[in-house]
Amino acid sequence: MEKLSKELIGASTIPIILSILSKNESYGYEIIQNVKKISNGKIEYGDGTLYPVLHKLEKKELIASYWKISDSGRKRKYYKISDKGKKELFTEKENWTVINQIISKLWKIETSLI
Amino acid sequence: MEKLSKELIGASTIPIILSILSKNESYGYEIIQNVKKISNGKIEYGDGTLYPVLHKLEKKELIASYWKISDSGRKRKYYKISDKGKKELFTEKENWTVINQIISKLWKIETSLI
DNA sequence: TTCTATACTTAGAACTTCTATGTATTTTTG
DNA sequence: CAAAAATACATAGAAGTTCTAAGTATAGAA
Numbered sequence: 001m002e003k004l005s006k007e008l009i010g011a012s013t014i015p016i017i018l019s020i021l022s023k024n025e026s027y028g029y030e031i032i033q034n035v036k037k038i039s040n041g042k043i044e045y046g047d048g049t050l051y052p053v054l055h056k057l058e059k060k061e062l063i064a065s066y067w068k069i070s071d072s073g074r075k076r077k078y079y080k081i082s083d084k085g086k087k088e089l090f091t092e093k094e095n096w097t098v099i100n101q102i103i104s105k106l107w108k109i110e111t112s113l114i
Numbered sequence: 115m116e117k118l119s120k121e122l123i124g125a126s127t128i129p130i131i132l133s134i135l136s137k138n139e140s141y142g143y144e145i146i147q148n149v150k151k152i153s154n155g156k157i158e159y160g161d162g163t164l165y166p167v168l169h170k171l172e173k174k175e176l177i178a179s180y181w182k183i184s185d186s187g188r189k190r191k192y193y194k195i196s197d198k199g200k201k202e203l204f205t206e207k208e209n210w211t212v213i214n215q216i217i218s219k220l221w222k223i224e225t226s227l228i
Numbered sequence: 229t230t231c232t233a234t235a236c237t238t239a240g241a242a243c244t245t246c247t248a249t250g251t252a253t254t255t256t257t258g
Numbered sequence: 259c260a261a262a263a264a265t266a267c268a269t270a271g272a273a274g275t276t277c278t279a280a281g282t283a284t285a286g287a288a
Contacts, residue, residue, distance in 0.1 A: 006274090012213055
């Protein structure tokens with residue numbers, strides 16, 4: 001199985017990021033690694049792709065950030081989900097469920113005709 | 115439940131159109147009505163949205179078109195899925211399944227932590 | 229005869245993400 | 259110790275997308 005299509009990646013990026021942040025605070029680089037791992041390499045965000053998305057989410061106040069110095073002395077920008085972000089995530093989940101139902105309905109009918 | 119997000123609509127448009135055309139030949143206006151019905155009004159393509167997508171799919175040779183005059187005398191441009199389009203639909207289904215697994219995995223973990 | 233529904237087209241606006249490039253530090257390897 | 263690789267973030271501009279809006283045209287209903 002190959003990489004996923006751009007459209008699907010695009011549609012899933014925000015719900016995925018919000019989901020990850022709803023479990024633990026995290027920072028850009030770690031999110032990229034995490035998503036790669038979870039998806040078995042099928043989703044690999046470029047850093048130039050993810051960071052602008054994080055900035056956008058912060059601007060919309062769905063997440064908030066703060067700088068932290070790690071033990072190694074490395075600077076990391078941590079992101080945390082906000083209440084608004086949690087609500088948004090809930091809505092995104094509902095949407096995803098609905099579209100899945102529509103699509104699986106279509107595909108079931110079709111399969112039965114083949 | 116409201117209308118779906120643009121991103122999800124965008125990601126699902128091509129698989130949905132190809133699915134519909136894999137069952138029956140159809141034309142733009144009918145596809146719009148059909149999707150509206152199947153989705154209980156949650157997906158309502160504007161005509162200015164759907165037609166360019168059909169043109170794009172035709173240019174990529176995933177579908178082919180021909181004009182037909184209906185009994186009423188009205189001109190309709192019918193679209194038919196091609197072999198290439200069927201392959202594409204298959205790939206899209208695989209992609210959709212994969213992303214669903216990734217996402218539902220994320221959401222399951224999260225739910226169990228709440 | 230006027231309005232609504234049917235039917236298609238396309239230019240341009242608006243919005244996205246992705247590529248490419250830049251900066252900087254820490255860790256690993258030779 | 260020096261070089262290379264990994265870690266970490268930022269952003270301008272390219273490229274691609276869909277959506278809005280406006281236009282054309284005909285059939286049927288009121």
